[in-house]
Amino acid sequence: MTSATFKPIVYLKENCPFCLKVRLFLLESGLASDVEIRDFAPDSDREEKIRAELQPHLDKVSFPSAQLEPGRYVTESDDIVAFFAAKAGRDPAGMTVYRNYVDGVFAMSMKLWKENQELKKAASAA
Known part of the structure; x- marks a missing residue:
């Protein structure tokens, strides 16, 4: 497979x-x-197959993951978005739906997750 015919996999x-x-x-x-x-x-046979496919290419399999170019694998959502933004010539900051999600629901989810982690840590120390 050459890079001319390669289709990125997410x-x-x-x-x-x-x-x-x-x-x-x-x-x-x-x-x-x-x-x-x-x-x-999650926890499906398909997940196990995908993890087995990615394992040889990543230090730690996590999701999302992507093979952006032949042999080039990444796991960070921001890195995946940056790659495709550059490819498309699109600035994510100007994308309404994407920004509404990242600045709204996603930001709140991450804040709650961090608070939960801190509460768990405090509870286990007590």
């Missing part, structure tokens, strides 16, 4: 806020049809 887990961030960017930027999206549900 691995997205259901109910993952980071995966939704990538999906929203791909949809709003018009790039969703330019990538192969491999969706799966």
